[in-house]
Amino acid sequence: MINKLVIENLRHRWVRTLLCALVVGVQVMSILTLIGLSRGMLQDSANRAKGTGADIFLKPDTQGTFSFSSGQIDEKFEPFVAKQPHVAQALGVLITPVELITTISGVNVAPFEKMSGGFHFFAGGAPSAPDDIVVDNYYAQQHKLRVGSTVKLLNHAWRVSGIMRSGILGHLIVQLSSLQRLTGNATPPRVSEILVKLDDPARTTQTVDQLNALLKGNLRAISMTDLQSQFSVSNIPELRAFIGVITTLAVVVGFLVVFLSMYTAVIERTREIGILKALGAKPLTILDILVREAIVLAIAGCVIGILLSFASKALITGLMPSSLRVIDVPDWWPYAAAIALGGALLGAIYPGFKAARQDAIEALAYE
Amino acid sequence: MSSAQAAAPPIIRVRGLQKIYRLGDVDVPALRGVDLDVPRGEFLAVIGPSGSGKSTLFHILGGLAPPTSGEISIDGADLRRMSENERTAMRQKKIGFVFQKYNLLPTLTARDNIALAQSLAGVTAPPPGFEQILELLGIRQRLDHRPRALSGGEQQRVAIARALVNQPAILLADEPTGNLDTANSNAVLEILRDLNNRTGQTILMITHNPEAAAFADRTVAMRDGRMAAL
Ligand SMILES: Nc1ncnc2c1ncn2[C@@H]1O[C@H](COP(=O)(O)OP(=O)(O)OP(=O)(O)O)[C@@H](O)[C@H]1O
Numbered sequence: 185m186i187n188k189l190v191i192e193n194l195r196h197r198w199v200r201t202l203l204c205a206l207v208v209g210v211q212v213m214s215i216l217t218l219i220g221l222s223r224g225m226l227q228d229s230a231n232r233a234k235g236t237g238a239d240i241f242l243k244p245d246t247q248g249t250f251s252f253s254s255g256q257i258d259e260k261f262e263p264f265v266a267k268q269p270h271v272a273q274a275l276g277v278l279i280t281p282v283e284l285i286t287t288i289s290g291v292n293v294a295p296f297e298k299m300s301g302g303f304h305f306f307a308g309g310a311p312s313a314p315d316d317i318v319v320d321n322y323y324a325q326q327h328k329l330r331v332g333s334t335v336k337l338l339n340h341a342w343r344v345s346g347i348m349r350s351g352i353l354g355h356l357i358v359q360l361s362s363l364q365r366l367t368g369n370a371t372p373p374r375v376s377e378i379l380v381k382l383d384d385p386a387r388t389t390q391t392v393d394q395l396n397a398l399l400k401g402n403l404r405a406i407s408m409t410d411l412q413s414q415f416s417v418s419n420i421p422e423l424r425a426f427i428g429v430i431t432t433l434a435v436v437v438g439f440l441v442v443f444l445s446m447y448t449a450v451i452e453r454t455r456e457i458g459i460l461k462a463l464g465a466k467p468l469t470i471l472d473i474l475v476r477e478a479i480v481l482a483i484a485g486c487v488i489g490i491l492l493s494f495a496s497k498a499l500i501t502g503l504m505p506s507s508l509r510v511i512d513v514p515d516w517w518p519y520a521a522a523i524a525l526g527g528a529l530l531g532a533i534y535p536g537f538k539a540a541r542q543d544a545i546e547a548l549a550y551e
Numbered sequence: 552m553s554s555a556q557a558a559a560p561p562i563i564r565v566r567g568l569q570k571i572y573r574l575g576d577v578d579v580p581a582l583r584g585v586d587l588d589v590p591r592g593e594f595l596a597v598i599g600p601s602g603s604g605k606s607t608l609f610h611i612l613g614g615l616a617p618p619t620s621g622e623i624s625i626d627g628a629d630l631r632r633m634s635e636n637e638r639t640a641m642r643q644k645k646i647g648f649v650f651q652k653y654n655l656l657p658t659l660t661a662r663d664n665i666a667l668a669q670s671l672a673g674v675t676a677p678p679p680g681f682e683q684i685l686e687l688l689g690i691r692q693r694l695d696h697r698p699r700a701l702s703g704g705e706q707q708r709v710a711i712a713r714a715l716v717n718q719p720a721i722l723l724a725d726e727p728t729g730n731l732d733t734a735n736s737n738a739v740l741e742i743l744r745d746l747n748n749r750t751g752q753t754i755l756m757i758t759h760n761p762e763a764a765a766f767a768d769r770t771v772a773m774r775d776g777r778m779a780a781l
C-alpha cells in the first residue's frame with residue numbers, strides 16, 4: 185500500500201516527476217558518455233598503434249638531459265636502431281596535430297607497408313606524390329572525401345590518393361618528407377617516434393631494456409604491450425580527475441534536483457502528512473515514503489540516462505566519426521546507477537526528516 | 552442509558568486535563584482543567600465557541616498531542632503513561648479520526664484510502680461486517696474514484712469508512728459536517744446516528760450547529776478550555 189501511495193504521488197505530479205528523472209538521466213548520460221568516449225578514444229588509439237605492426241616504440245626521453253625542445257627525434261637514430269641485435273626494422277614517423285584532436289602522420293610508405301602488413305584500401309592507393317594523402321574511411325565519411333578530392337591541412341592542399349580502412353597509425357597518412365618540410369622538421373630531418381619491429385617478438389622485454397640502456401637520455405623504449413596498457417583511463421591521471429569532477433557534479437546536481445523536488449512535495453503535502461500521522465503512521469513510515477519516492481526517481485533517471493547514452497553515442501558517431509569514438513560501457517551502468525541513487529538519497533534525507541518530524545496538529549491545521 | 556452501561560467503566564475518563572501551548576515566551580492555555588466521562592457506546596456532541604479548546608481536547612484524546620497535565624484513560628489505558636510508540640499504536644487501532652475537510656489523500660482512490668489505514672495498522676483484510684458499513688454509508692459504488700471525483704458528502708462518508716475500518720473503540724469527528732450543505736450534512740449525521748444505534752460505536756463529535764448536536768445522545772459544551780453548562 186505504501187508503494188502504491190508512492191507511485192500515485194509520483195503520477196499525480198507527473199511533470200515534476202518526469203523533469204526530475206530527466207535531469208538525473210542527463211547526469212547519468214553525461215557520465216556514461218564521458219566514460220564511453222574516453223575508453224573509445226583510447227581503445228581507438230591503442231588499436232591504431234597496434235595496427236603499425238611495431239613491437240617497440242621509441243620516443244624522446246623527456247626525463248633525459250638532452251631532451252629536445254621540439255619533442256622530436258633526429259632521424260639519424262633510425263639507422264642506428266636498425267643495426268641493433270634482433271631489430272628487424274626501424275622506422276621513423278612524424279606525427280603532427282592538425283585539427284583539435286586529429287593528427288597527420290608522415291611515413292616512408294614502402295617500409296611502413298612492409299612493417300604494418302600494408303594498408304587495406306577501399307579505393308585508390310598509397311601516396312605516390314608529395315601532395316598525396318591517404319585518409320581512413322571515417323575521415324572520408326566525416327569530410328565527404330573521395331579519391332581525387334582536395335583537403336586543406338597545414339595550409340597545404342593535399343590530393344586524396346586512397347581511402348583506407350581505419351586502424352593503422354592515424355586517420356591521415358602522407359609521405360614523411362612532405363610532412364617534415366611543411367612542419368619545419370626537414371633540416372636536420374626529424375621524426376616524433378621510431379617504430380621497431382623485432383625478428384622475434386618474444387625478445388621484446390630484453391630488447392626494450394637493451395635499447396633503454398643504449399639510448400638513455402635521448403630515447404626511451406616502450407613495448408607495444410606497455411603502450412597498450414597506458415591507453416586506459418586508470419593510467420591517465422588527468423582523465424581520471426576529470427571524470428571525478430564530472431561524477432561529483434552529477435551527484436551534486438542529482439542531489440539538488442531531488443532535494444528541491446522532495447522539499448516542494450513535503451510542503452505541498454503538509455496536510456496529507458498530518459492525516460497519515462492521525463491514521464497512525466510512524467515518523468519512520470513518513471521518511472520511508474519519501475525515500476522510496478527518491479529511489480523511484482533515481483531508477484527512472486538511470487533508465488532514461490542509459491537510453492540517452494545510446495542516443496548521444498549515435499549522435500557523436502554520426503557527426504564526427506573520425507575524431508570521436510564512443511563505446512558502450514555496460515560495466516559502468518551500476519556505478520552510474522549508484523551515483524544517481526546516492527544523489528537522490530542525499531536529496532531525500534532533509535525533506536524526509538522535515539516531514540517525519542512535522543507536528544501532526546500543525547500539519548492538520550495547514551491549508 | 553441503561554443501568555448496565557452506567558455501571559461499566561467509561562471508555563473515556565478525563566480529570567483535570569490541562570494543555571498549554573508555548574508560543575515563544577507566551578503560554579497559551581488551550582485546556583484549563585477538563586473533566587469528562589464518556590460511557591461506552593455513547594454518541595456525544597461537543598459544542599462551544601471558536602477557540603474554546605474542542606479540537607485540542609480531541610487531539611489529546613486521539614494521542615496526536617501530549618497533555619500538559621491531568622488524567623486521561625482511554626479504553627482502560629492510561630494515556631499519560633504511554634510512550635510515543637504506544638500512542639501511535641493507539642491511533643492505528645483504537646481511534647478513528649474524521650476531520651472537517653481535506654480528509655482523504657488526494658492521490659489515492661477511496662478504496663485505497665481505506666486500505667492504507669488498514670495497512671498502517673498492519674491489517675490486510677477488511678473486518679467482517681465492513682461491507683454493511685459501506686452499504687450504510689452509501690459509497691460502495693464510488694470506491695474506485697479519487698477524492699476529486701467525489702462530492703464533499705461522499706468524501707466525508709469515505710473518511711468515516713476509513714476511520715471505522717480498523718474497528719476503533721472511539722470515533723472522533725471534528726466538525727464532520729462543517730463543510731457540507733444541509734442535505735449532505737443530514738445524510739452524514741443520519742449515518743453516524745444509525746451506526747451508533749446498530750453497532751454501539753462510541754462517537755464523539757464536535758459541532759457548531761445545535762441541529763447537528765441534536766443527533767447525539769448527549770451534548771456537552773466547552774468554554775475557555777473548560778466544560779461549561781449548556
Ligand atoms: N498548535 C497550537 N499552538 C498554539 N496554540 C494553539 C495551537 N492549537 C490551538 N491553539 C490555541 O488553543 C486554543 C484552543 O484551540 P482549539 O483549536 O482547540 O479551539 P476549537 O474549540 O477547536 O476552535 P474552533 O471551533 O475554531 O475549531 C486557541 O486559543 C488556539 O489559538
Ligand SMILES: [Mg+2]
Binds near residue numbers: 605
Ligand atoms: Mg477546532
